[in-house]
Amino acid sequence: MHRLQFHYTLSRNSSPALVRNPLIDLLQAVSAQGSISAGARALGLSYRHVWGELKRWEGELGNELVVWEKGQSAHLTEFGAKLMWAERQAQARLAPQIEALRGELERSFAQAFDDSVHVVTLYASHDDALSALREHALRQAREQGHSALHLDIRFTGSVDAIRALNEGRCVMAGFHTLQNTGNKTLTERTYKPLLRPGQHKIIGFAQRTQGLMVAKGNPLGLHSLADVARQRARFANRALGTGTRVVLDELLTQAGLAATDITGYTHTEPSHAAVAHAVAAGQADAGLGIAAAAQRAGLDFVPLADERYHLVCLKSALAQPGIEALLNLLKTQAWQDEVASIPGHSARQSGEILSMRRVLPWWDYRREKTHPKVQPFS
Known part of the structure; x- marks a missing residue:
């Protein structure tokens, strides 16, 4: 079984409380755009980078993620589609807890920027x-x-x-x-x-x-x-x-x-x-x-x-x-x-x-x- 790790980013900007994974972002872009090159452009990345990351993740997870054939649109394999589904399920179920976790982290970090603490x-x-x-x-x-x-x-x-x-x-x-x-x-x-x-x-x-x-x-x-x-x-x-x-x-x-x-x-x-x-x-x-x-x-x-x-x-x-x-x-x-x-x-x-x-x-x-x-x- 593959294990998960969580990371967070400090920023001055307000943004939705999401737990994101770069692989899911790649799969979503390729699925929505119908090709690796179009997905790369949508993410502001190079074709070479996206293709290399997809191959790396396939080696890491031991399964194919994307099927592409010359002259046809790229599409997710069954495994890739299941990863997308699992992530959507988790986001929908855990959204309140993720928001609460973000709030707790923000309160803790607020004290680091408060000179009275x-x-x-x-x-x-x-x-x-x-x-x-x-x-x-x-x-x-x-x-x-x-x-x-x-x-x-x-x-x-x-x-x-x-x-x-x-x-x-x-x-x-x-x-x-x-x-x-x-x-x-x-x-x-x-x-x-x-x-x-x-x-x-x-x-x-x-x-x-x-x-x-x-x-x-x-x-x-x-x-x-x-x-x-x-x-x-x-x-x-x-x-x-x-x-x-x-x-x-x-x-x-x-x-x-x-x-x-x-x-x-x-x-x-x-x-x-x-x-x-x-x-x-x-x-x-x-x-x-x-x-x-x-x-x-x-x-x-x-x-x-x-x-x-x-x-x-x-x-x-x-x-x-x-x-x-x-x-x-x-x-x-x-x-x-x-x-x-x-x-x-x-x-x-x-x-x-x-x-x-x-x-x-x-x-x-x-x-x-x-x-x-x-x-x-x-």
Whole structure:
């Protein structure tokens, strides 16, 4: 079976909403004009071009399209006539949907030409507050009728998000770290090579709690990672490069535990929701995640640690209208109230440009200058 592909054209001119195929146009011209040469003239094309295209399409489709004999008018083969019929049928049946599709595309492109519309591409570790922010921005624009802010969010691991920012694939990244982690920790080793004062700016977004997601009623009595290790509870972990994996490894170190002490440490899931589903389905006894994911899956949640969720962008991006609009939105009371309604979340310093040294306790630029052998920015 032959497959179809659709293409569209941008134009200042108004025209009917049609899905056209050049082969059908050729067949229609030849059929209406009675010869290839007359059909070519009607289309403003050369005889050589039309003849060559017809032969190419015959090879592509494996059937003859036009019959022409010397001294007689050219006419479509049965297969060619059926192609024309199929196209007319489809156009007649799908005209309303085609018109609706054209309208939707035109509305989307209209925003690209509207200076009051801002699009911010954000790579970030998954968080319910970010999904809520995207909907909040759209809702606010609809209700108040002012400049629209569209957040193009791609969820990925914290490390990959910052790398995407440094590689120019986005204008802002979202990552999270435990509060009060000190020097010479995994958090420092993970994020410090990716961030540079003077180049990056940290923006407050939210504070949230990470904890154990366990079955309803917590049947194994798991209240700490030490309990998980002692009970040999089956654990669902996150992949390397995710912020939650870094948080888990930090908490294990603080508890004096090794990865080998956790049964299922190598069992990884792609998101908080996937970890929660694994626990709810009985595939694991516990996993580290956020309260909102546990609540949605009908699980109990055992708080273990508070963390900050940060946004980061290049200093030069702060002057972009889209970033300015985002920071203003984050500072509104309506948004901060919405964050507070998400289980385990609060809007801490939301939208504020913060000192890297204050929000990342392991960061000490003065110590950096004293020890120049730190891994360079990449």
